Amino acid sequence: MNLDPKNYRAALANTLKQDADAGHPEWLLPIRNKALEQFLKQGFPHTKLENWRYTNLAPMSERSNASVAQPVAVSDAIVPATDSDSLMLVFINGMFSSHKSSHSATLANGVVSNMAAQLDTDGAEDWLRNSGDSDLAQLNLAMTNDGAVVQIPDNTELAETIHIIFSNTAEANVFPRVIIQLGRNAKATVVEHHISNAACVSTAITNISCGEGSRITYQKLQEEHAGSFHVAAQTIKLAKDSHCDIVNIDLGAAIARNDLRILLQGSGAAAKVNGLFLVDAERHADNHLRLEHQAPHTRSRAQYAGVMANKGHGVFNGMIHVAQTAQKTDAALNNKNLLLTPGAEIDTKPELEIYADDVKCAHGSTTGQLDAVSLFYLRSRGVPQQIARNMLVQAFALEVVQQLTSKNLREYIQNSVEQRLNELGAVIET
């Protein structure tokens, strides 16, 4: 993959000019320069890397190379419906849209804000620099314009859901960043929603740290335009007795890759993860999950459901890693898949790596087709075959969709799934 450094340096120059115009702090400049040089040295990950065996980013690299320094024309953005009482942070083509966003939270000592407005605060350099070690983290660090910062103080529960929407309208290159920090015993629900109505290139990084005894509900929804590339990575650090409840739904983009890494760093930490990927047409979706049990008495439950159709290609790689010190770990990881048509494909690999000797770990994967008896039952009631198939696929997806806490969002995603299945139905011959 040939990167043209000239284009990326031009793009960086644009970003740096925006920094200067916005009066952002000076520490940004060396950090961005260094990050870009590091990215240019590495380039986009390639399929010879074990981690990227099934996902070829060459088309994304090519598009990015051509368009990264190009200005973006702004047109009308999709802003999905949210709960009326949620706190909305809306970003159009990577830039914060204050008029589409709802009021900021009036949170004593806490922050719910766009990132650009927080760069001159104490600690900003740390949370921005700490980008995680995913393969495109340095590119994101060099280029990110804006994103969301959520800081919930100790012993505080935020009643409203924070709904962060990254909506892209044009063939933009965007670098969303989300930072979530929960204090001791804090509690928050955050939805990170990526959506676009034109082919975009998105490289998203999310970092979540959870203080002792805190609770985070984090739901990432990806509905990028069918010509888009979406590569995202989330790192979630869980301190003692903190819990995360995660939903990861992946419905869009030509090539989507999601790396979710959860570090259970304190005893009593627990993670629950429910993932859904629906891959139709010639789409490609690759979900990587790493559950790193680093402390004793930690618990994780992860379940990913994949639906593949047409020439869709799904990839699931899930790893439970138990460190030697993490005795009494209780972990279970499962991936189940539906292949709806003969051309569809799934590569699934659940893995265990265990260095402690007193643990309970389970992992598994199943791949199959729609249950013939259920299908016959529905048809015997008069339901046409295509509708019956859709009902069963939706029921399969529902296990994950119903984990969404907001009723509006559940209905919204159910409709999105249904719409995709209807489009699919036109393609599948009965």
Added chain:
Amino acid sequence: MLLEVKDLHASIGGKEILKGLSLTIKAGEVHAIMGPNGSGKSTLAQILAGREGYEVTAGSVRYNGVNLLDLEPEGRAQAGLFLGFQYPVEIPGVNNVYLLKAALNARQKAAGKPEIDAVSFMRLVKEKAALMEMDQSFLSRSVNEGFSGGEKKRNEIFQMAVLEPTLAILDETDSGLDIDALKVVANGVNLQRRDDRSVLLITHYQRLLDYIEPDYVHVLANGKIIHSGDKSLALQLEAEGYDALMAKAAG
């Protein structure tokens, strides 16, 4: 003539199960087919409803003047055929009411009629649930998920009540039911008897026929109907067993 099965031969996986079965059902009649295990009772029900995997090698099935075997399972249902399953399927994530609405609307559409409106639909569903002494909470649950054996069978008859078929084939609807559940289910069927609705009961035991009185009883053995009579035949079978009749037929 509502249903006319003539010399039906059918096999599954190369093994012949039905070996020349003939059966005629007129509008409003209730027929019972009895027979020992493995005689082909359930195969007949599955073939009539359109289950894939069976090969019809000879014979014909006409329903309301059309070749039933030409229709897809949903087409048969839309034409008024209903199969009450011996083992109703649990379908997690598919809501009972949602299924019925999709089924009813598909039938309306096939008949060139408009979709049923939400208010009339719910009224219909609630009325029929009450008929089957079913708790309203069952309506919003997933199809048969976590239902007891009796609840599943009751749900089948409830679905029949909502879909109002012209021909209902009830496959071992009595199996797995205690006497109280059997009475409710049988009562549900009896309440649905009409001059323009026929019922084909498939059962192993005479017990069901104490509660749903058939007009005709047929004995199926070895893939053929070997004897037909009125409801007294069921009592004779109960007293003498299948063996005596089968020996007579063989002799």
